[in-house]
Amino acid sequence: MTSTPPPARPPGQPSDPTPVRLLVVDDDPLVRAGLALMLGGAEDVEIVGEAADGAEVPALVDRLAPDVVLMDIRMPGVDGLTATERLRARPGAPEVVVLTTFHADEQVLRALRAGAAGFLLKDTPPAEIVAAVRRVAAGDPVLSPAVTRRLMSHVAERAPAPAPAQETPDAPAAPRSPSRRTLARERLAGLAEREREVAVCVGRGRSNADIARELYLSVPTVKTHVSRILAKLGLNNRVQIALLVHDAGLLDLPDGEDSA
Template identity: 55%
Template structure:
C-alpha cells in the first residue's frame, strides 16, 4: 500500500526537494504540498493523506497550531515534524500537539523516508538529537510526576505493561513477543490506553512514562 504524504513548508525549494526525494522512494507518494499551516485543511479535504511532513516556523499558521488542528479531525493523518529548530520547548509543544515524530532538516534522506513509513505504521520517530533534548528537559518538568503517575493509575495492570513497553520504544510486534499477546489484542490495549489517558499517539504515552519515572 502506498503511503500518501502532504508536505508543509514555507520554503519552495525545500518542498520541491522533499517531493522529489519521497516520490522516488518505494511505497511513498506526495499527493500535495502547501506553504503554511493555513493550507492544510483544504489539502486534507482534497486528498486522502496518511502522513503530514510538517515544518514548524512558518508565516501565517505555524506547525504547532496546524498539527493541533488537524489532529482533531476524524481519523487524522500522522504528523512528522521536519524542522531546523530543536529547542526542548518546541519539541514538547509539537509532541503534545499530536506529532508522532520530530526530525531535523539535516537528517539523512533515507532516515526521512524511514520515518514517514514508520509514522504511517503508527510508530513514533525522533532524531537522536531531539531524543536527547527530551531527556535533558526532564529536570525542568519535575512537577508533572504526580500527575503522570495518577494518570497511569487509571489503567489496568496489563495496560500498564503495554505502556511500559511503549515507553521503552517497543513496536506493536515487540509488545506481542514480550507479553505473549496477539497483534489484535495489543492494538486494542493501545487504543484503550489512548482513550483513557486522553492522548493522541504513542509518543505522548512515552512522554507520560518519562514524567512518571522522574525522581
C-alpha cells in the same frame, strides 16, 4: 502550491499497493522542491500537495485526504506547531511528522504532545525520510527509543522549578496547582495493572515483541493492551504514552519496578 486529487482506480484493475499520500508544508520553496525531488523516486510515496503556511493545511487535508503531513515548524502566519495542534484535534486526522533540528527540543515536545507521530531533521538522508513516511503511515512513530529518552530527559532537565508561593500574615497561602507528575499519575491510575506495565515498557522504548517477551504475553495481546491504553487515556500514539509515563516519573525506577 500544487495539488493532485485522489487517484481513481478503474473497475476490475488489480489492486497494486496504494501509495502513501503525503502533504508537504514548508514556507521555503527550495525545501519543498528538494523534498519532492527526494521522494519522487519512491513508488509507494506520492506527494499530493504542498503548502507554504499552516493556515492552508485544513482545507488541503479536507480536499486531498493525505495519509501523512510533513510539517515545518517555523513558518509565517500559522506556524507548524499550531497547525499540528489544530489538525490532530480533528477526528480522522492524518499523521503528522514535524521537520526540525535538535536545537528546538521544547518545540518538538510540544508537537509530540499535540499528537505528531515524530520528527525528522531537515538534513535526514532521503532514504530515511522515505522510510519514516512509510512507518508513520503504518502507525509507527519515527522516534527511536534512544532519541525519545534524549528528548524527554533534555526537556525535563531544563524545566524551571516552580517559584514558591508568597505568603503574607494577612492572607492565606494560595492553593498549589497539581504538578505535572501528579496529573500524569492520576491519568495512569485509570489503567489496569497489566496495561500500566505495558505503558511503562512503551515508555522505556520497548517494541511490541520486546514487551511480549518481557511480560510473557503474545504480540497480539500486547497490541490490544496498547490500543486500550490509547483509548483510555485519549492519546494518539506510543510517543504520547512514553511522554506521560515519563511525566509520571515511572522511567526513573529500575526495570521491573513500578510506583502506585
